[in-house]
Amino acid sequence: MNCSFDKSLLQESLENTIEPLESIILEEHLKVCHGCRRDLMELKLLLWELEEMSSVDLPPEALDVKARVLHDFKNRQPSSEDTHPFGIKDFVDIQSNILSSATLFLRFIPGAKVASKTSKSTIKKASSLLENFITGSFKIRSKSSLLRNGL
Incomplete structure (x- = not known):
């Protein structure tokens, strides 16, 4: 059974940006709609996983690669494409x-x-x-x- 309920209210509820009247309507809808309860649970799990993720640290070689690319760019010889009049x-x-x-x-x-x-x-x-x-x-x-x- 496909539900035509506004799924954005589920996310607004999790982010605490939902209006009070919409919150009441959502709570009543969740009492009768199994699909929306499942979607809400999936969103909760997704947000929990995103909060638990640690930040990604760059490897030390990344700074060396960046410095090398910038150096090569500064010291490159102009080609025939560079001298095209604009x-x-x-x-x-x-x-x-x-x-x-x-x-x-x-x-x-x-x-x-x-x-x-x-x-x-x-x-x-x-x-x-x-x-x-x-x-x-x-x-x-x-x-x-x-x-x-x-x-």
């Missing part, structure tokens, strides 16, 4: 990818089509706004340097 277009492309990834979850919530259309238009607007801002900043910088040189 332009505004690359920056805007990366920002656009970040925004589209950040709004990916919107596909899975109710009203996703509306949210998807909104996020796509936002990404297009954001990338063009960002590009305009950067271009404008360079223009202002070049004008101010011309003014400084002329004075």
Whole structure:
């Protein structure tokens, strides 16, 4: 028999974050529902095991490995990939990818089509706004340097 009771109340009860009325409802439900009593017992055992776990100590070699990796990174020779020029277009492309990834979850919530259309238009607007801002900043910088040189 599957129970449709809100299982999050079981966890809230164990963490003592449950509301008083919900606590009463949960207690009454547990009197008649064997499945929820079993789930509550499993959660109690899980929390008990987590509390009893000792913290994991890092082996002494871990610090040596970390130091070696940092040293190798600092002393590495630049490759042809490192000298690739990174332009505004690359920056805007990366920002656009970040925004589209950040709004990916919107596909899975109710009203996703509306949210998807909104996020796509936002990404297009954001990338063009960002590009305009950067271009404008360079223009202002070049004008101010011309003014400084002329004075």
